[in-house]
Every structure is written in C-alpha cells, then in structure tokens.
Amino acid sequence: MAIQVKYFASLRERMGRAEDAVSPVHARTVAELWAHITGGKPLPANTLVAVNLEYADLDHPVKEGDEVAFFPPVTGG
Amino acid sequence: MPAEVRTSAFEPYEELRRYQERFLSGRGAAGATASFVGTMRDFNDGEPVRAMTLEHYPGMTERHLERIVAEAKQRWPILDALVLHRVGPLLPGDPIVLVAAWSAHRDAAFAACRYLIEELKSRAPFWKKEERASAARWVERNAPAEGYTVEAHG
Numbered sequence: 368m369a370i371q372v373k374y375f376a377s378l379r380e381r382m383g384r385a386e387d388a389v390s391p392v393h394a395r396t397v398a399e400l401w402a403h404i405t406g407g408k409p410l411p412a413n414t415l416v417a418v419n420l421e422y423a424d425l426d427h428p429v430k431e432g433d434e435v436a437f438f439p440p441v442t443g444g
Numbered sequence: 445m446p447a448e449v450r451t452s453a454f455e456p457y458e459e460l461r462r463y464q465e466r467f468l469s470g471r472g473a474a475g476a477t478a479s480f481v482g483t484m485r486d487f488n489d490g491e492p493v494r495a496m497t498l499e500h501y502p503g504m505t506e507r508h509l510e511r512i513v514a515e516a517k518q519r520w521p522i523l524d525a526l527v528l529h530r531v532g533p534l535l536p537g538d539p540i541v542l543v544a545a546w547s548a549h550r551d552a553a554f555a556a557c558r559y560l561i562e563e564l565k566s567r568a569p570f571w572k573k574e575e576r577a578s579a580a581r582w583v584e585r586n587a588p589a590e591g592y593t594v595e596a597h598g
Binding site: 373375376377413417420421422436438439440441442443444 | 567571
C-alpha cells in the first residue's frame with residue numbers, strides 16, 4: 368500500500384497536481400518523501416506538513432498507508 | 445458543540461437563532477452569549493478584491509475545529525459553542541465564519557469566543573485565494589492578533 372500525498376492551495380498549483388501515491392520503499396521520513404517526489408528540490412519556505420491529519424515535522428516517520436499533506440500557512444477565518 | 449464546514453452560503457444570525465432555539469432553549473443557565481462573524485472584505489493591502497475562493501482539507505479541518513472547540517470547553521466554563529466556516533466561492537459581504545460561545549457569565553463567553561476565532565485562524569487548514577483587479581492571488585498568511593495571548597484571556 369502506497370503513501371498518499373496531498374497538496375493544497377498555492378502548493379497544489381505549484382506542483383500542478385493535488386495528489387501523489389509513493390511507495391514506502393522510497394522514504395522513511397517526510398523530508399525523504401518530499402525529496403523523492405521533487406528530485407531533491409527544497410521545500411518552499413513556511414510549508415506546513417500533516418501526517419494522518421495531524422501537524423508534523425519533517426523528520427516525522429512515514430509508512431505504508433499514511434496520508435501526508437504539504438500546504439502553505441493557513442489563512443482561514 | 446458542533447464545528448462545521450459549509451459549502452454553501454449561510455446567514456450567521458439566523459444560524460445563531462436556530463442553534464439557540466434547538467439546543468439552548470429553556471436552559472436559563474446561559475446568561476451570556478458572545479459571537480464573532482467574519483465577512484469577506486472588498487479590499488486587501490489597499491487593492492480592491494472582487495471575489496474569493498476558500499479551500500480546506502476535508503477531514504483534517506473538521507478534526508481541528510472540533511479540537512479547538514473541545515479546548516475552549518476545557519479552559520472556560522462554557523455551556524456550548526458553535527463554529528461554522530464557509531468554503532467555496534464568495535463575494536464581498538458574504539459571511540466566512542461564525543463562532544459563538546454560551547456561558548453563565550460574560551468573562552468566559554468573551555474569552556472562549558476569542559480563543560475559538562484566534563485558534564481557528566492560526567491552526568485550522570483553510571486557504572483564501574483572492575481575485576484582484578490585477579490577478580488572482582493566494583493570501584500568504586493571516587495577520588497575528590495584536591496584543592492577544594491566550595494567557596492574558598484565560
């Protein structure tokens with residue numbers, strides 16, 4: 368089972384897609400996941416990360432079946 | 445204590461009235477109601493804004509709204525709270541968000557209401573894209589509430 372990756376708002380537009388599915392063999396952490404997806408591009412400044420709907424750091428571990436999201440600072444309300 | 449994301453327009457004062465009637469009628473314990481309504485401005489950074497689209501992260505947004513409401517209830521003796529937030533296309537003047545807190549006394553109602561909107565703005569995954577005369581543009585960040593700290597209010 369893959370890791371489901373989601374992008375929101377300006378980051379989704381920048382990526383040109385809303386989702387990816389990545390095999391867990393390619394990444395042990397969020398940082399490695401981003402590096403694998405982008406071929407090593409730096410994460411845009413201020414990008415936030417969620418793992419399974421909770422805010423997480425870049426060194427948070429990822430495993431099969433996880434949902435990982437990348438998004439810009441939130442601007443609701 | 446519902447926290448809800450709405451995909452269509454809502455009328456905040458009608459929502460408040462309906463909610464009170466349904467869940468607080470006959471409950472004389474609520475001596476204080478504090479509410480905040482956020483509506484779409486037709487300007488930002490000195491430039492006219494014609495329309496806006498609000499996006500959220502289904503699942504995560506609802507979870508965090510519910511958590512913020514639960515936190516407010518832990519911090520203050522509130523009887524009930526309500527959070528409604530709009531997503532989708534909006535026009536100037538359209539309501540974006542309604543938060544309300546009911547308590548026996550005004551201190552807890554005001555403090556909880558303020559907590560709900562400030563935590564929502566800093567933690568709940570919503571994003572605004574503005575249509576300005578020049579171009580469409582994502583709002584980069586919410587301005588912090590000047591002088592507001594949870595400690596000072598609770």
